[in-house]
Amino acid sequence: MKRDSRLTIILIIIVGFLTVCPVIMLVFGSFSEGLSAFGKFTLEKYIAAYTDPELPKIISNTVIFVLGAALVATILALFLAYLNNRTDIPGKFLFKVISITPMMIPHILFSVSWVLLLNPSNGILNLILKQFFGLENSPFNIYSLWGMILVEGLLDMPIAYLIIAPAMASFDVNLEESSRVCGAGIGQTLAKITLPVLRPAILAAFILCIVRCMASFAVPSVIGMPGRIYVLATHIYQTISVGFAVDYGKAAAIGMSVLVISITLIFLYRYLTSESEKYVTISSRGYHPTIIKLKKAKIPLFFILGLLLFILIALPVLVLIYTSLVPYSMVPSAKAFSMMSLRHWNAVIKDPISILSLKNSLFLGIFGATVGVILSLFVAYTIVRIRTKMSGILESLSFLSFSFPGIVIGIGFMWFFVRTPIYATIWTLLIGYIATYLPYGIRPLSSAFVQIHKHLEESSKVCGAGPLTTMRRIIIPLLVPGIVSGWILMATMFLRELSLSVVLSRPGSEVLAVQILRFSGDGLWGRLSALGIIMIVISTTLVALVSFIGAKLQPAIK
Amino acid sequence: MEIRIKEVSKYYYSEGKTIKALDKVSLTIPSNQIFTLLGPSGCGKTTLLRCIVGLETPDSGEIIIGDEIVWSGKDGINIPTEKRGLAMVFQTYAIWPHMNVYNNVAYPLQIQKIPKEEIRKKVEKTLRFVKLEGFEKRPATNISGGQQQRVALARALVAEPKVILFDEPLSNLDAKLREETRKELRSFLSKLQITAVYVTHDQIEALALSDIIAVMHSGHIVEIGSPREIYFNANHQFVADFIGRANLFKAVVKAQEHDKTIVSSDIGTFVCQKREFPVESKVILCIRPEFIYLKKDRITEEETTGEQNVISGQIDNLIFIGEAYEGEVRIGKEHLMVKLDPETSLKKGDTVNLVVSSNHCLLVSA
Numbered sequence: 001m002k003r004d005s006r007l008t009i010i011l012i013i014i015v016g017f018l019t020v021c022p023v024i025m026l027v028f029g030s031f032s033e034g035l036s037a038f039g040k041f042t043l044e045k046y047i048a049a050y051t052d053p054e055l056p057k058i059i060s061n062t063v064i065f066v067l068g069a070a071l072v073a074t075i076l077a078l079f080l081a082y083l084n085n086r087t088d089i090p091g092k093f094l095f096k097v098i099s100i101t102p103m104m105i106p107h108i109l110f111s112v113s114w115v116l117l118l119n120p121s122n123g124i125l126n127l128i129l130k131q132f133f134g135l136e137n138s139p140f141n142i143y144s145l146w147g148m149i150l151v152e153g154l155l156d157m158p159i160a161y162l163i164i165a166p167a168m169a170s171f172d173v174n175l176e177e178s179s180r181v182c183g184a185g186i187g188q189t190l191a192k193i194t195l196p197v198l199r200p201a202i203l204a205a206f207i208l209c210i211v212r213c214m215a216s217f218a219v220p221s222v223i224g225m226p227g228r229i230y231v232l233a234t235h236i237y238q239t240i241s242v243g244f245a246v247d248y249g250k251a252a253a254i255g256m257s258v259l260v261i262s263i264t265l266i267f268l269y270r271y272l273t274s275e276s277e278k279y280v281t282i283s284s285r286g287y288h289p290t291i292i293k294l295k296k297a298k299i300p301l302f303f304i305l306g307l308l309l310f311i312l313i314a315l316p317v318l319v320l321i322y323t324s325l326v327p328y329s330m331v332p333s334a335k336a337f338s339m340m341s342l343r344h345w346n347a348v349i350k351d352p353i354s355i356l357s358l359k360n361s362l363f364l365g366i367f368g369a370t371v372g373v374i375l376s377l378f379v380a381y382t383i384v385r386i387r388t389k390m391s392g393i394l395e396s397l398s399f400l401s402f403s404f405p406g407i408v409i410g411i412g413f414m415w416f417f418v419r420t421p422i423y424a425t426i427w428t429l430l431i432g433y434i435a436t437y438l439p440y441g442i443r444p445l446s447s448a449f450v451q452i453h454k455h456l457e458e459s460s461k462v463c464g465a466g467p468l469t470t471m472r473r474i475i476i477p478l479l480v481p482g483i484v485s486g487w488i489l490m491a492t493m494f495l496r497e498l499s500l501s502v503v504l505s506r507p508g509s510e511v512l513a514v515q516i517l518r519f520s521g522d523g524l525w526g527r528l529s530a531l532g533i534i535m536i537v538i539s540t541t542l543v544a545l546v547s548f549i550g551a552k553l554q555p556a557i558k
Numbered sequence: 559m560e561i562r563i564k565e566v567s568k569y570y571y572s573e574g575k576t577i578k579a580l581d582k583v584s585l586t587i588p589s590n591q592i593f594t595l596l597g598p599s600g601c602g603k604t605t606l607l608r609c610i611v612g613l614e615t616p617d618s619g620e621i622i623i624g625d626e627i628v629w630s631g632k633d634g635i636n637i638p639t640e641k642r643g644l645a646m647v648f649q650t651y652a653i654w655p656h657m658n659v660y661n662n663v664a665y666p667l668q669i670q671k672i673p674k675e676e677i678r679k680k681v682e683k684t685l686r687f688v689k690l691e692g693f694e695k696r697p698a699t700n701i702s703g704g705q706q707q708r709v710a711l712a713r714a715l716v717a718e719p720k721v722i723l724f725d726e727p728l729s730n731l732d733a734k735l736r737e738e739t740r741k742e743l744r745s746f747l748s749k750l751q752i753t754a755v756y757v758t759h760d761q762i763e764a765l766a767l768s769d770i771i772a773v774m775h776s777g778h779i780v781e782i783g784s785p786r787e788i789y790f791n792a793n794h795q796f797v798a799d800f801i802g803r804a805n806l807f808k809a810v811v812k813a814q815e816h817d818k819t820i821v822s823s824d825i826g827t828f829v830c831q832k833r834e835f836p837v838e839s840k841v842i843l844c845i846r847p848e849f850i851y852l853k854k855d856r857i858t859e860e861e862t863t864g865e866q867n868v869i870s871g872q873i874d875n876l877i878f879i880g881e882a883y884e885g886e887v888r889i890g891k892e893h894l895m896v897k898l899d900p901e902t903s904l905k906k907g908d909t910v911n912l913v914v915s916s917n918h919c920l921l922v923s924a
């Protein structure tokens with residue numbers, strides 16, 4: 001027991017440092033004069049930040065963007081979850097693909113591929129349409145609020161799906177059946193029973209999407225900035241990027257309100273998810289939801305599903321491959337194919353910064369995820385198994401970073417790191433990544449712990465095994481699936497990390513996403529695409545490799 | 559090995575309330591006996607067992623196994639579970655799903671770093687003992703509940719511990735299998751020189767399996783004795799009521815004879831087993847249904863010796879349950895549960911004489 005509380009305290013210190021330190025530094029920073037001068041207390045930064053004449057426009061953009069994208073994501077997710085769980089739509093395995101793809105395709109590349117397709121000057125789709133209909137002007141302009149909303153909505157849909165689908169699947173079907181017995185039709189039952197009962201889950205998904213959209217940097221920077229549509233994230237970025245008047249204090253002052261809103265929403269989210277677990281109870285007896293026969297709607301709906309998959313996965317990859325091979329943006333044609341070459345690929349491979357960023361990201365992905373999973377393992381153990389008041393504190397602490405908008409927390413860390421010798425090294429990124437993405441490692445591991453009955457562990461102790469042996473022979477093998485999914489989640493997120501990196505990355509510690517952002521700023525679409533494809537190949541290979549190793553390690557558990 | 563438990567208390571705090579799971583429990587569990595902790599659900603049996611094995615830390619008291627103090631509040635001794643050298647069969651069996659039967663059973667020996675060949679021999683022997691030879695290679699989750707239960711038993715026995723603890727090991731089996739396994743368990747344990755501490759809430763299991771039974775009630779040990787003592791001669795109303803079924807009536811002691819006690823109750827005057835209660839004190843009269851004989855005819859002279867109590871009443875209710883009839887007999891305003899032969903010719907509404915031997919009229923304190 002003493003051992004347990006010592007472990008809990010050590011973890012509280014580590015996780016507390018990771019999550020509370022950047023917040024405190026951000027608060028201090030927002031009241032101080034500049035990055036190097038902590039010194040005097042000043043309200044100047046707040047005054048400067050909140051009297052900015054640009055701010056009202058930025059806030060209204062942010063609200064429209066965030067709510068719009070969250071709405072798109074939630075509605076799409078609801079639609080897909082219903083199709084998967086409650087209808088006889090064919091090809092159900094496709095839903096699994098939808099829920100894991102966001103790990104394969106980095107948000108920045110997804111956004112870039114839409115820019116390549118729909119930008120007003122030479123977007124491929126625009127070019128095709130102009131040619132086909134003989135139009136003067138491009139029919140679409142991705143550099144707009146609706147463009148941002150659509151792309152962000154598609155990107156966040158899987159998050160909403162992962163919350164709504166399980167709630168939909170565990171829904172007690174008797175509730176619906178009794179409504180049908182009372183004489184309500186399918187539509188009425190859906191509106192009056194199904195959706196209201198699922199409301200906490202739907203709301204939770206919506207709120208989480210809002211938090212993710214607020215933290216999103218890829219879409220606002222790649223799609224918003226060229227169209228001069230600024231949201232809070234890009235506004236903060238501008239305040240600290242070289243070339244503008246760099247002002248970390250002002251950035252922190254703006255960041256404070258983003259952070260406060262995020263934290264509030266995340267705790268609301270937590271309340272709602274615990275509520276929805278209470279609400280939607282699965283009976284332990286064999287349970288089969290009534291499946292609604294789609295009949296004539298089956299084919300069109302399946303077509304929509306296929307289209308969505310195509311848009312989410314195939315289209316961005318195809319666009320990037322194509323762009324990496326043609327010399328400049330052009331309509332796919334015989335001429336284009338004849339002009340294809342590997343010159344962009346060569347340029348990327350010869351570019352020392354691209355290679356450095358590749359190495360750095362690989363290191364951060366593999367090493368960072370390993371460290372992250374080990375930490376998550378101990379935290380999950382403490383939260384699920386020790387269950388004291390102290391481990392409750394640990395849980396709240398680790399949950400806190402769920403709300404962290406990368407760019408804001410990056411600024412908080414910046415204040416801390418400039419005072420340490422690791423400033424401007426890759427270690428700042430490592431620490432920042434783990435702090436920001438810790439919940440993604442903890443979640444799969446704590447649900448794995450929940451599934452391992454306490455007796456399995458205790459009986460090992462009774463057999464004479466010490467805590468380490470029990471860990472090695474009983475707990476770890478049973479945790480392999482959780483460890484694998486936690487590792488994959490963290491590694492892919494680290495590999496593609498952008499929003500924290502744009503703040504913390506310095507010459508020498510460049511990472512892939514930052515390099516891609518730079519290419520996009522310079523309009524070097526060919527090189528960007530080549531590097532992007534390399535990035536996608538790496539994360540897909542990693543995922544495949546680790547899943548394979550996991551399957552090997554995992555003896556047949558029936 | 560003997561286990562001594564001295565004034566062990568364990569409190570839980572939940573939702574602002576204190577639950578006294580164990581309240582100064584003192585107990586000696588003798589060597590090489592099957593000792594059962596029997597009591598209703600929530601009375602603290604599992605807590606006590608877990609304190610013995612070290613999975614739970616008591617709040618105060620002392621636990622001594624053999625000559626070793628394994629836990630002591632005042633001396634700050636706490637030997638961790640893995641160093642206590644005990645064996646335990648969990649209610650859920652706790653079979654590790656990622657290992658086959660062989661590795662599950664071999665685990666305690668592997669921990670002790672015994673040579674492989676020796677492990678193989680011991681595991682084989684133990685599996686033969688629990689009648690599971692040939693199951694070595696099976697995934698441990700791919701066998702029936704009864705077989706899992708025996709794997710758990712084999713794992714507990716393989717290292718030849720001096721003490722084995724059972725926490726309701728049969729409660730996850732269906733009724734028929736439970737009965738068979740209970741008999742097997744009894745024969746397994748009686749072949750070994752081992753102290754077994756067995757926890758159950760099932761009185762039949764406790765009676766059939768144990769050498770000694772300790773009845774628990776809300777964190778206290780109420781009574782300890784052999785199955786026969788507990789069944790026939792309980793000293794407490796709770797025990798009499800919990801073990802089997804009992805008719806309980808308020809009564810007042812009227813006289814003390816040299817080997818009998820005489821009481822008067824709402825259903826008449828009874829000659830009872832001798833108990834040292836003062837005359838005129840209030841007691842509870844306890845009569846088990848299975849010891850009440852019903853007769854339709856008049857009672858003959860020889861049947862009414864001083865040893866027998868005879869009262870008459872009317873059958874109010876009869877329910878056929880296969881092996882017997884369960885009946886209710888009305889005597890004045892009171893009702894008495896009785897048990898009748900399944901071939902009885904008595905019917906509802908019949909007036910009958912009830913005969914109860916004084917040996918089966920138990921007095922417990924009110």
Ligand SMILES: Nc1ncnc2c1ncn2[C@@H]1O[C@H](COP(=O)(O)OP(=O)(O)O)[C@@H](O)[C@H]1O
Pocket residue numbers: 570571572577578579597598599600601602603604605606
């Ligand atoms: N971890 C715990 N936290 C709070 N209360 C507990 C805990 N474990 C047991 N209890 C309480 O202690 C009492 C005794 O529990 P237990 O020993 O499991 O009973 P039994 O095994 O006899 O059914 C019960 O009232 C139970 O609710």
Ligand SMILES: [Mg+2]
Pocket residue numbers: 600603604605
């Ligand atoms: Mg119990």
